[in-house]
Amino acid sequence: MESSKINHHFKQLTTIYETLINEIDVGVHVINDSGKTIIYNNKMSEIESLTKEDVINKDFLDIFRFEDGQKSTLLEALYHNKEIKNVKQTYFTKKGKAITTINNTFPIYENEKVIGAIEIAKDVTKIENLLKNNMNLKSNTRYTFDSLIGESDAIKEVIEIAKRATRTPSSVLIIGETGTGKELFAQSIHNGSEHSSGPFISQNCAAMPETLIESILFGTKKGAFTGATERIGLFEQAEGGTLLLDEINSLSPMLQAKLLRAIQEKSIRRIGDTVDRKVNVRIISTINEDPVEAIANNRLRKDLYYRLSVVSLFIPSLKERKGDIHLLINHFIQKYNQMFQMDVKGVNENVMKIFEEYEWPGNVRELEHVIEGAMNLVVDEPIIEVSHLPFNFRNKSTLASHQEFPIVSVHDMKTVNKPESIRHLKDYLLNAEEYYIKKVLEKNNYHKTRTAQELGLSRQTLQYRINRLNINS
Template sequence: MKKPEESNTITRLNDLYEKILNELDVGIHAIDENGKTIVYNKKMMEIESMAGEEVLDKDLLEVFQFEENQRSTLVHALKEGQTTKNIKQTYFNNKGKEITTINDSFPILENGKVTGAVEITKDVTRLEQVIKENVLKKKNTKFTFDQIIGNSALIQSVTEEAKKATRTSSSVLIVGETGTGKELFAQSIHNGSSRSSAPFISQNCAAIPDSLMESLLFGTKRGAFTGAVDRPGLFEQAEGGTLLLDEINSLEPALQAKLLRAIQERTIRRVGDTKDKQVDVRIIATINEDPIDAVAEHRLRKDLYYRLSVVTLFIPPLR
């Protein structure tokens, strides 16, 4: 029979383990030898949009659906007794939500026998969605100056300035309120330039969490962090063409500094890499406020502003 102080120690340790698991910024999912979930931390619940009671003590394959040609990496570790690392997997929860993760999966061994498996998971669902969206955008870069309709002197003047920008590869800063057609001008400049046969890629900087934006822009090197794979960023995908960065003022200052370096030196470095890569990309950036105010209030670095505003277009409001 356990002494009261031993029971208290075990309880405190269990509470500590649970707290540690729930503070981790990666998902932890463990199953027993029957494939039932025995550990499911808070981050895993967020990644899979499931509550603990919906998953714990339930058969993994009854809660999540996997494609016929793609076996659960966690079940693979259990059935085969093999460790796998940096495996990308797309699957669905029982509510139909698509989830994409990168997993490290390990069998649990007791006296040489597999008695369960545990998985460490990094969520890349949003990153995969953005990549798919950018592929679609590349295929639908159709706007030209012919689509810019407006008889006002202001619209005609800014259109003429934009047409001049097609004759250079200088950076362009487009200033205008939301909904004033800034991307229409950006695509028109690209399609009227010598880069028109190369990719045009557009990314709204405000739509992506800061934690993902650096990887999205510059790419990743396999092994840079748990779940990292070799992946080109937007700069490499836009090679020879144009990269539109919408709402540039929403980027955090540290990332603005890295962007400035990439523009100045025409090189990028993937996250986790030690080598630079040469890139040939024209940058067009947009901002939805007065850039002078954004600089004064530290939402836009002054040096980045000067680098971007070689050509500046002010799009008049629609009202």
């Protein structure tokens, strides 16, 4: 009886252990004294894109490869009784996938004898790739003030203020909704200023983990933490040029304070360093909300706002400058004519009415995407029609959704489908389908591609239905 209780207790502990080991959000890898894997949890499997069957009871070095000069922390713990903490390691799986982890590794003892080793790993592969990509940033500024499209008073006023801002190195804060073209203004200011010969470096502050953004901005000194290398930050990369900080309100208050100091002192200090380095960089920043609201909600420090907004540009939304829509349409049509080798001339009156009625929550960027999407549906037609507009846009636009299909009256359906006697529903629906497809074909002069687009079908599916229903076209 006592033995049965012990066995039951042991099974419970085993279940608890297995649940714990597989649910924790770090990788766990254990090898025995022969170097074979005996424990490999779900997180480790996710990190390395290997199944447990790929690894369990397999020799460690048959599954993982290390570059020349690199040693496995797990094998170091096993064969040299080393306890290794917070060490960054890059290695390759047998499938060729490169993995970078921060490891804590320990030998496992039994009666003072090493019987295995355990590694607890945190995946930093994506973060490492982000850092490498940021180090490879190049100046890529193709926009100038000639690139800014618009004749409305709202946009012309902002362009004029932006041109004046090119005369000095003062900080500029660009305020506007997503999709209004804030980076176009930033690049135009850079290219029109004395900093134009220097680099233009852009960083979306919301796109990076908070734990990394400081090292990306200011750089790191070798040895600052385990695995840290000598790496310059964006301030130093932008030396003599312009640093664009997009969505500045996404930075933490602590980092905003460090940024404020760097701008005021015109110097930065790499993480882990004791030396201040002078920098000559013009700061342009953007924010996609009202700065006053951001300050009130503690998303933007008031002192940083004053430092960044020496010049403030308020970019109008597209709904505030609808008079520019026709210019923007022509610009985007020409852009994609060249890209797609097409010759579209414009949009028809109904499309223009839809565009003028629509509120454009995505602003100019959304308009460009709609034009690009429509031109992907144009075949031989010289004009973009309602049927060419992307389906999701037509659903959002009240006017477009009303024009999506030809109106088929209840009277017409009753006339054509008036049954002399009750029929099976299947037969009735086939009759209705045939009638409706014929109506849409007639509306489009039997142009099958346009008809398919309007019905929300592929051309192949429409042809199948035409054949199945014996519709003469």
